[in-house]
Amino acid sequence: xxxxxxxxxxxxxxxxxxxxxxxxxxxxxxxxxxxxxxxxxxxxxxxxxxxxxxxxxxxxxxxxxxxxxxxxxxxxxxxxxxxxxxxxxxxxxxxxxxxxxxxxxxxxxxxxxxxxxxxxxxxxxxxxxxxxxxxxxxxxxxxxxxxxxxxxxxxxxxxxxxxxxxxxxxxxxxxxxxxxxxxxxxxxxxxxxxxxxxxxxxxxxxxxxxxxxxxxxxxxxxxxxxxxxxxxxxxxxxxxxxxxxxxxxxxxxxxxxxxxxxxxxxxxxxxxxxxxxxxxxxxxxxxxxxxxxxxxxxxxxxxxxxxxxxxxxxxxxxxxxxxxxxxxxxxxxxxxxxxxxxxxxxxxxxxxx
Amino acid sequence: xxxxxxxxxxxxxxxxxxxxxxxxxxxxxxxxxxxxxxxxxxxxxxxxxxxxxxxxxxxxxxxxxxxxxxxxxxxxxxxxxxxxxxxxxxxxxxxxxxxxxxxxxxxxxxxxxxxxxxxxxxxxxxxxxxxxxxxxxxxxxxxxxxxxxxxxxxxxxxxxxxxxxxxxxxxxxxxxxxxxxxxxxxxxxxxxxxxxxxxxxxxxxxxxxxxxxxxxxxxxxxxxxxxxxxxxxxxxxxxxxxxxxxxxxxxxxxxxxxxxxxxxxxxxxxxxxxxxxxxxxxxxxxxxxxxxxxxxxxxxxxxxxxxxxxxxxxxxxxxxxxxxxxxxxxxxxxxxxxxxxxxxxxxxxxxxxxxxxxxxxxxxxxxxxxxxxxxxxxxxxxxxxxxxxxxxxxxxx
Amino acid sequence: xxxxxxxxxxxxxxxxxxxxxxxxxxxxxxxxxxxxxxxxxxxxxxxxxxxxxxxxxxxxxxxxxxxxxxxxxxxxxxxxxxxxx
Numbered sequence: 001x002x003x004x005x006x007x008x009x010x011x012x013x014x015x016x017x018x019x020x021x022x023x024x025x026x027x028x029x030x031x032x033x034x035x036x037x038x039x040x041x042x043x044x045x046x047x048x049x050x051x052x053x054x055x056x057x058x059x060x061x062x063x064x065x066x067x068x069x070x071x072x073x074x075x076x077x078x079x080x081x082x083x084x085x086x087x088x089x090x091x092x093x094x095x096x097x098x099x100x101x102x103x104x105x106x107x108x109x110x111x112x113x114x115x116x117x118x119x120x121x122x123x124x125x126x127x128x129x130x131x132x133x134x135x136x137x138x139x140x141x142x143x144x145x146x147x148x149x150x151x152x153x154x155x156x157x158x159x160x161x162x163x164x165x166x167x168x169x170x171x172x173x174x175x176x177x178x179x180x181x182x183x184x185x186x187x188x189x190x191x192x193x194x195x196x197x198x199x200x201x202x203x204x205x206x207x208x209x210x211x212x213x214x215x216x217x218x219x220x221x222x223x224x225x226x227x228x229x230x231x232x233x234x235x236x237x238x239x240x241x242x243x244x245x246x247x248x249x250x251x252x253x254x255x256x257x258x259x260x261x262x263x264x265x266x267x268x269x270x271x272x273x274x275x276x277x278x279x280x281x282x283x284x285x286x287x288x289x290x291x292x293x294x295x296x297x298x299x300x301x302x303x304x305x306x307x308x309x310x311x312x313x314x315x316x317x318x319x320x321x322x323x324x325x326x327x328x329x330x331x332x333x334x335x336x337x338x339x340x341x342x343x344x345x346x347x348x349x350x351x352x353x
Numbered sequence: 354x355x356x357x358x359x360x361x362x363x364x365x366x367x368x369x370x371x372x373x374x375x376x377x378x379x380x381x382x383x384x385x386x387x388x389x390x391x392x393x394x395x396x397x398x399x400x401x402x403x404x405x406x407x408x409x410x411x412x413x414x415x416x417x418x419x420x421x422x423x424x425x426x427x428x429x430x431x432x433x434x435x436x437x438x439x440x441x442x443x444x445x446x447x448x449x450x451x452x453x454x455x456x457x458x459x460x461x462x463x464x465x466x467x468x469x470x471x472x473x474x475x476x477x478x479x480x481x482x483x484x485x486x487x488x489x490x491x492x493x494x495x496x497x498x499x500x501x502x503x504x505x506x507x508x509x510x511x512x513x514x515x516x517x518x519x520x521x522x523x524x525x526x527x528x529x530x531x532x533x534x535x536x537x538x539x540x541x542x543x544x545x546x547x548x549x550x551x552x553x554x555x556x557x558x559x560x561x562x563x564x565x566x567x568x569x570x571x572x573x574x575x576x577x578x579x580x581x582x583x584x585x586x587x588x589x590x591x592x593x594x595x596x597x598x599x600x601x602x603x604x605x606x607x608x609x610x611x612x613x614x615x616x617x618x619x620x621x622x623x624x625x626x627x628x629x630x631x632x633x634x635x636x637x638x639x640x641x642x643x644x645x646x647x648x649x650x651x652x653x654x655x656x657x658x659x660x661x662x663x664x665x666x667x668x669x670x671x672x673x674x675x676x677x678x679x680x681x682x683x684x685x686x687x688x689x690x691x692x693x694x695x696x697x698x699x700x701x702x703x704x705x706x707x708x709x710x711x712x713x714x715x716x717x718x719x720x721x722x723x724x725x726x727x728x729x730x731x732x733x734x735x736x737x738x739x740x741x742x743x744x745x746x747x748x749x750x
Numbered sequence: 751x752x753x754x755x756x757x758x759x760x761x762x763x764x765x766x767x768x769x770x771x772x773x774x775x776x777x778x779x780x781x782x783x784x785x786x787x788x789x790x791x792x793x794x795x796x797x798x799x800x801x802x803x804x805x806x807x808x809x810x811x812x813x814x815x816x817x818x819x820x821x822x823x824x825x826x827x828x829x830x831x832x833x834x835x
Binding site for chain 2: 085087092096097099103107108109112113118121123128130131134137139140142149153156176178180197219241251343
């Protein structure tokens with residue numbers, strides 16, 4: 001079966017992951033009920049004539065893509081595949097407000113052009129002069145998963161080297177409206193994140209890119225063995241059945257999974273099935289959580305994949321993300337079980353190389 | 354990997370009809386759907402022409418038979434076209450085979466968001482509109498409307514989106530991840546897109562004239578089209594009937610400019626050439642090209658040059674059908690895939706309306722009258738912002 | 751004319767978000783596009799809106815921008831000849 005070797009990564013998140021040596025030395029808390037990404041000075045990564053038009057999503061995407069490419073030591077790739085739930089929201093909002101406020105007059109094209117969801121993917125193609133396969137997925141909590149699945153199909157079809165990434169940004173207005181729609185909450189610190197009994201998540205943002213290769217090279221830090229999405233599973237048993245069948249495809253059981261990164265989002269309505277699944281996971285594996293680092297967003301699973309790669313490289317499961325007292329003796333397999341709005345579930349199986 | 358991919362159902366709603374048979378009638382009678390703005394609220398109502406679906410949101414709600422307040426125009430259009438395709442194919446999603454819904458859209462719920470966005474800052478009444486603003490919403494509506502869907506995803510690669518949905522669906526079946534897929538795209542007209550294209554100064558205030566020397570720009574349209582595609586195994590299992598075959602596809606990037614096509618149409622040339630290579634066809638095997646042909650000075654020249662580069666002196670018969678439907682953005686490629694399927698079924702080439710003078714640089718002349726002629730294979734092009742270029746090749750059964 | 755050119759410098763920097771460019775660095779006679787300031791076709795569309803918004807000049811055909819936007823000076827001359835302010 002085809003594997004996707006991770007040869008380079010780049011990550012901007014609510015943690016200081018833009019510093020590539022970051023590994024839990026500092027852990028940034030949310031800004032009350034949401035997270036802001038820690039962003040670099042983009043001038044170091046992007047030419048000024050390009051930078052002047054870019055919204056934050058594009059800057060975060062292009063920057064993390066360039067870091068991943070540099071780390072992988074490649075100059076071009078066979079495909080560029082990006083995932084984003086809301087795309088370049090800042091530019092969409094700018095154009096929308098301009099047209100509403102000025103009664104459709106004196107509008108300029110830049111924010112409209114930059115607002116299309118494929119802007120990050122196409123900007124990367126422009127900068128790299130990459131004429132190859134270029135795709136953008138925009139499906140909620142499957143946006144990044146679809147990228148990964150597509151990449152694995154492309155490897156099956158003979159491609160060698162692929163850049164994938166997930167990007168999300170929020171704006172002050174967006175945060176404000178979502179807060180008023182009661183979609184956020186401040187954490188009750190008396191209740192563990194994964195046992196939440198109340199509604200509301202904590203929105204996050206960020207970008208994570210990966211250069212994947214069909215074959216293992218000296219750059220390979222980990223590999224993705226499998227990816228599967230589940231749309232609206234009816235019961236927790238459904239998820240467990242699908243998970244067991246998924247692992248079986250790789251001749252594994254839950255007992256082989258050293259760390260399971262679970263996508264608890266702090267909203268009990270969305271987390272319910274994962275909460276029910278937790279005892280089973282705890283029995284066989286070491287459960288961990290990650291959205292208290294990244295915040296919740298459509299492509300938070302890209303952050304999870306980046307984190308899984310870090311855990312494997314460092315062979316360390318930090319207390320800051322560990323759910324139980326158990327510690328793995330070695331980290332050979334990391335399983336990511338993510339959920340978005342309790343509708344989009346996904347499994348990603350990551351292994352040491 | 355060698356499974357053949359068949360189109361077994363088609364559904365479509367656009368300016369030229371609310372379903373496939375109405376659309377076929379308009380196409381056969383050279384009747385455009387582009388006209389004065391009737392439903393879109395804009396200060397430019399009397400200045401521009403667009404290809405609107407001739408139904409209000411209330412009419413659409415009646416047709417969908419779902420009065421959920423969460424639905425928007427994008428979802429209505431998507432649900433209607435997808436359902437028509439499913440009924441047309443005769444598939445039963447409860448039969449245990451794996452069904453996917455792969456849709457595409459560019460502005461998704463914007464047509465509704467823009468109505469309420471300002472109000473949201475003052476009142477809490479319409480905050481839930483945000484829940485249906487994103488691109489994934491209409492896809493999940495389709496999945497739930499049809500029922501028993503195992504896989505969903507959504508693509509957004511500007512005006513080439515739905516071609517990529519056809520391509521992805523075909524690849525997922527060939528890779529053994531799905532048995533069949535409902536693939537296509539949708540975009541409802543919005544003030545947002547209308548004004549966006551207006552700022553680019555590529556809207557024609559009259560009927561668009563694809564491939565004409567005096568073309569001024571495009572007319573925006575709206576609509577949705579979906580195709581049921583099945584692997585040969587799934588089709589054989591249920592003893593279904595194929596309408597056409599998907600034999601080639603390719604995706605490339607022009608990597609030239611954020612919105613414009615390169616003068617030589619490099620990305621387009623790559624997409625067409627690779628699609629031909631994939632199915633082992635030579636340029637002589639293509640009987641008809643359904644062009645992207647938006648009517649903008651840039652696209653039509655660039656596409657004409659790419660066509661000459663690939664096909665040399667043997668240019669197949671070609672036309673753009675955008676003068677019928679308007680440019681429907683993410684839906685364009687699936688609308689044109691449905692039109693291509695109709696062309697193969699009825700052995701008809703639908704005309705390139707409003708053409709009089711060939712472009713001086715390339716001198717290519719499209720088919721301008723309805724033409725009955727043997728058609729075995731069709732190439733369909735779709736190009737978009739961000740350099741996204743995709744080509745599909747369909748074959749007669 | 752010189753006052754108009756100075757005013758235009760500020761407006762162009764703002765409209766095109768040329769954060770790295772200082773007004774004194776723009777030579778009124780060097781080309782705005784290509785080698786000079788390095789602007790492109792999207793900027794040309796932005797400048798068309800700038801003329802409409804600040805000077806009440808409506809340009810219907812984007813091709814006209816080519817001659818009007820050759821340099822700051824040609825742009826200022828065009829405004830002088832056609833503008834309302």
